Amino acid sequence: MFVDPAAGPHRAGGSKPAGAMMLVSVGEAKDLKLGQPVSLKPPAGSGPETIGKLVRLDSQTQTVFSQIEALLEFPDPEQRYAAGTFLIATFTNDTGKPVLVVPESALLNAADGCYVYTVNGTHLTRTRVKPGATSQGWLEIEEGLYPGDSVAAKGVENLWLVELSAIKGGTPCCPVPRKKAEK
Numbered sequence: 001m002f003v004d005p006a007a008g009p010h011r012a013g014g015s016k017p018a019g020a021m022m023l024v025s026v027g028e029a030k031d032l033k034l035g036q037p038v039s040l041k042p043p044a045g046s047g048p049e050t051i052g053k054l055v056r057l058d059s060q061t062q063t064v065f066s067q068i069e070a071l072l073e074f075p076d077p078e079q080r081y082a083a084g085t086f087l088i089a090t091f092t093n094d095t096g097k098p099v100l101v102v103p104e105s106a107l108l109n110a111a112d113g114c115y116v117y118t119v120n121g122t123h124l125t126r127t128r129v130k131p132g133a134t135s136q137g138w139l140e141i142e143e144g145l146y147p148g149d150s151v152a153a154k155g156v157e158n159l160w161l162v163e164l165s166a167i168k169g170g171t172p173c174c175p176v177p178r179k180k181a182e183k
Contacts, residue, residue: 018076020052022089023067027132027142029057032070032091039090040074042081050074054091090135100145101138107131108156117152117159118145124152124159 020040024032032054040050052074061069072089081087107129108115114131117124129144145151152159 015077017052017073018079018081020072020074020087020089022070022072023061023065024070025067025132026062027130027140029059029068029070031133032057036091038072038074039092040072040087041090042085042087047080050076099132100141100147100149102141102145102151103153104134104137104139106151106153106156107139108160110160115156115160116141116145117156119150119152126160126163 034054034056036054038052038054040052041047052072054070055073056071058069058071061067102116106116108117108126113128115126116129118127127144130142132140132142134140
């Protein structure tokens with residue numbers, strides 16, 4: 001998210017709120033409400049936390065970016081944040097709705113969709129999922145997993161390459177045993 005000079009004319013008068021813009025997924029936008037508080041922090045703790053609010057959700061960007069633009073306002077009387085400054089935004093809600101989450105490193109973004117590798121006995125099975133919101137290294141899975149499913153947390157790109165080699169006839173990773181000559 002970055003501070004947007006067009007979103008809030010706070011430079012002309014110190015009493016007006018500052019404005020910022022960010023893109024959120026359609027799934028994330030469903031859970032947001034106008035007026036909802038948002039915590040804003042500079043990267044790497046280089047400044048204090050500021051509490052702002054969501055003032056607008058604009059779906060015009062959805063056709064181009066497959067995301068929705070969220071406009072935020074926050075107080076900045078000291079004018080600490082110049083236009084173009086990046087901030088980390090964290091929304092909180094009171095619903096407490098339980099969701100399935102996996103480490104962000106477990107997600108495989110392939111050309112034909114998003115996948116995780118689930119544990120299936122002694123094997124790993126590539127499973128299509130619909131990812132949702134992310135927070136502090138965790139990724140919500142909206143569809144594709146059941147509670148209690150175990151997933152590979154690391155090395156998913158390597159698993160994908162091994163699978164491609166075995167299935168698509170690439171470099172032989174898993175040689176097929178030769179058939180015994182028939183007598």
